[in-house]
Amino acid sequence: MKPLIAGNWKMHLNRADAAALAGELVRSLPAPLEYADVALFPPFPYIADVLGAVADSDIEVGAQNMHEADRGAFTGEVSGPMLLDVGATRVLVGHSERRHVFGESDGATNQKIKAALGHDIAPTLCVGEQLEEREAGQTEAVVERQLRAGLDGVSAERANTVTVAYEPVWAIGTGLTASPEQAGEVHAFIRGLLIDIWGDAGARVRILYGGSVKPANASALLKTPEIGGVLVGGASLTTNLFLPIIRAAE
Numbered sequence: 001m002k003p004l005i006a007g008n009w010k011m012h013l014n015r016a017d018a019a020a021l022a023g024e025l026v027r028s029l030p031a032p033l034e035y036a037d038v039a040l041f042p043p044f045p046y047i048a049d050v051l052g053a054v055a056d057s058d059i060e061v062g063a064q065n066m067h068e069a070d071r072g073a074f075t076g077e078v079s080g081p082m083l084l085d086v087g088a089t090r091v092l093v094g095h096s097e098r099r100h101v102f103g104e105s106d107g108a109t110n111q112k113i114k115a116a117l118g119h120d121i122a123p124t125l126c127v128g129e130q131l132e133e134r135e136a137g138q139t140e141a142v143v144e145r146q147l148r149a150g151l152d153g154v155s156a157e158r159a160n161t162v163t164v165a166y167e168p169v170w171a172i173g174t175g176l177t178a179s180p181e182q183a184g185e186v187h188a189f190i191r192g193l194l195i196d197i198w199g200d201a202g203a204r205v206r207i208l209y210g211g212s213v214k215p216a217n218a219s220a221l222l223k224t225p226e227i228g229g230v231l232v233g234g235a236s237l238t239t240n241l242f243l244p245i246i247r248a249a250e
């Protein structure tokens, strides 16, 4: 399977810059793009504009979060049907900023994963340990808890719609990257868990690495066994950083 290079724009850019960045990616990449899948996760208000800018390309567009209910009195939230309505086909679930800044629980990630799958929106479940947890030797326990809880009750038939992203919290936005060895160890552990949960179907799930991915480290990370792509924050906000990361998959 081709590696997935995903850009998480978080709460950055404005409408014009978001569309311009997406358009520049389309113009700079060959079509079809043989060596990678590319997905962009803009802020909610810009999803439609970004979709317009990538219309004639293979670039996919998703949301950074969604609510598990289809509709209701949930001020400030956005539902799966609303995402589908504007054309988003992917969603990030349980990003560490959702978990640690907004207090999202493992249970909530599970409901969101199930709701996304129910609407045929492809979820990316993000998991990862905090620095204290790594230092206390709890990395595997934390990742296992987040993964098993997030995927609880999801059948093997849906495995091919799910992506997992391992993002050590201490590496996000800090400039500290997990070394390919550190990332590879956790990716291998996650692969074992996915096979335990889903059998053969778990062997085919893409596992992305995220956390200070840059042009300088992308290629080594992408060559590491079990790393099936990268989830890029800061370096996805400009073409001069994001394009070389995409091309590192070649």
Ligand code: PGA
Pocket: 008, 167, 171, 172, 173, 174, 175, 210, 211, 212, 213, 231, 232, 233, 234, 235
């Ligand atoms: P970063 O963010 O690349 O800026 O570290 C990654 C992420 O949070 O997905």
